[in-house]
Amino acid sequence: MPTGFYPRCVSSLADMMKRKRDAEMRNTHNRTTSSDALVIFGVTGDLAHKMIFPALYAMAKSGVLDVPVVGVASSKWSLAQLRKRVKDSIRQAGRIDGPAALDHLLSLLRYVDGDYNDPDTFKALKQALGDARRPAHYLAIPPALFATVIKGLAAAGLADQARVIVEKPFGRDLASARELNGIALSVFPEEAIFRIDHYLGKEAIMNILYFRFANSFLEPIWNRNSVASVQITLAEDFGVKGRGSFYESAGCLRDVIQNHLFQIVALLAMEPPAFQGYAAVHSEKAKVFQAMRPLQPDDVVRGQYAGYRKEPGVAKKSDVETFCALKLFIDSWRWEGVPWYLRSGKCMAATAAEVLVELKPPPQRLFDDSAPVDGHANYLRFRLSPNSAVALAARVKRAGKEFVGDQRELYLLDEQLKKETPYERLLGDAMAGDGALFTREDAVEAAWAVVDPVLDIPRTVYRYKPGSWGPKQADALIASDGNWHNPKLVKEKK
Numbered sequence: 001m002p003t004g005f006y007p008r009c010v011s012s013l014a015d016m017m018k019r020k021r022d023a024e025m026r027n028t029h030n031r032t033t034s035s036d037a038l039v040i041f042g043v044t045g046d047l048a049h050k051m052i053f054p055a056l057y058a059m060a061k062s063g064v065l066d067v068p069v070v071g072v073a074s075s076k077w078s079l080a081q082l083r084k085r086v087k088d089s090i091r092q093a094g095r096i097d098g099p100a101a102l103d104h105l106l107s108l109l110r111y112v113d114g115d116y117n118d119p120d121t122f123k124a125l126k127q128a129l130g131d132a133r134r135p136a137h138y139l140a141i142p143p144a145l146f147a148t149v150i151k152g153l154a155a156a157g158l159a160d161q162a163r164v165i166v167e168k169p170f171g172r173d174l175a176s177a178r179e180l181n182g183i184a185l186s187v188f189p190e191e192a193i194f195r196i197d198h199y200l201g202k203e204a205i206m207n208i209l210y211f212r213f214a215n216s217f218l219e220p221i222w223n224r225n226s227v228a229s230v231q232i233t234l235a236e237d238f239g240v241k242g243r244g245s246f247y248e249s250a251g252c253l254r255d256v257i258q259n260h261l262f263q264i265v266a267l268l269a270m271e272p273p274a275f276q277g278y279a280a281v282h283s284e285k286a287k288v289f290q291a292m293r294p295l296q297p298d299d300v301v302r303g304q305y306a307g308y309r310k311e312p313g314v315a316k317k318s319d320v321e322t323f324c325a326l327k328l329f330i331d332s333w334r335w336e337g338v339p340w341y342l343r344s345g346k347c348m349a350a351t352a353a354e355v356l357v358e359l360k361p362p363p364q365r366l367f368d369d370s371a372p373v374d375g376h377a378n379y380l381r382f383r384l385s386p387n388s389a390v391a392l393a394a395r396v397k398r399a400g401k402e403f404v405g406d407q408r409e410l411y412l413l414d415e416q417l418k419k420e421t422p423y424e425r426l427l428g429d430a431m432a433g434d435g436a437l438f439t440r441e442d443a444v445e446a447a448w449a450v451v452d453p454v455l456d457i458p459r460t461v462y463r464y465k466p467g468s469w470g471p472k473q474a475d476a477l478i479a480s481d482g483n484w485h486n487p488k489l490v491k492e493k494k
């Protein structure tokens, strides 16, 4: 090593960190200016009805929504129709408990009708925006229309100082995600682009990040030396619920694994952020995706529930998977050799999501009964839905002469009443310019790169019975490391 190398290296590292922090502070400053209008493209669609209106209503109730809300669509609607739709949505969500807030929300609504290819639509939007200069544009429209709308906004001068909120799926493979990022970045800077993955707005998932880095006891065991494997299950006991035609173009791997489950993996696997600030969290998460080994055909088991092909919008001979299980490796110093098993499916035995971090057994078997119970050694379990909880399973001696015991859970139940829904949280954050809970360009692309090799290959899709835990071939995938942990059906109580 040349003389003087070390001090120079340290000082340039310190400079770099300082520059990074300064940039972060500058960005924070830019980001703290709130949007002064919300524009919803696709306001007559399903997403607005199911998710966005109830979130806006909740924001109106808590007093954080006080800017014009301009709906845009090509449905030839009137403002009166939009208002009716909003009321209907909130009623269906079972939430009209603040009539004043509802009136307030209705008073903020404006409506622009027009074709997204027609520059006049954007002129009309500009007019509807009145004095607003920093709108947030929510693209609740099919990804095929993103480019048209983004270009229309730019041409009409509606992108300056604006933000754009984009729904998942962000692309359908690596190439299309890159193209979309290219289009968005040609008009908006990265800090003005808010890519939604609603899992990041869930309390139980934010708690993974908090729990890992607000406690010191985990760090010594949180690596390949103590962790035998990690499992994540996201199970739903219902089918595609009328979304057959969307699902035909997606399938389970694209619909929830590449995004929701991968985000959970990133939070579990990331290194501690180097400084306080979300840019550091984004960077560490992106590194996890970059370190994931690209999937190979044998790493993936696909299933389809019996009856799926009879769902409206589904092809008679569809080979789209409604269940997917996979084995993943993260080739990093911390996780080398630790298998990660991910599984999700529709029409399964329960609606629940859990993470199970299985720990290695003690090096010596001192007690006859200290072998793994039901294939599971000590573990840490994060219950993500329908409730949020963390449990640590450890063996405890039973009273009596014998040295035998049971595996019991230290159980932390986190009942959060009155919490914000993910959409309420994320919409509010995007309008406030806070990008912490959104996904960054490089992370989205790196996540697609992992699944890309297995997306469109010829595949076998195994039939499974609705109400089961998926096809038995998924058991073979995990067999060398134990078995799947099936989350309990019922909401856990203390």
Ligand code: BG6
Residues within 6 Å of the ligand: 236, 255, 256, 385
């Ligand atoms: C969506 C998927 O992103 O997430 C759905 O498109 C899935 O298919 C849903 O059901 C699960 O979200 P949650 O919040 O209900 O667990």
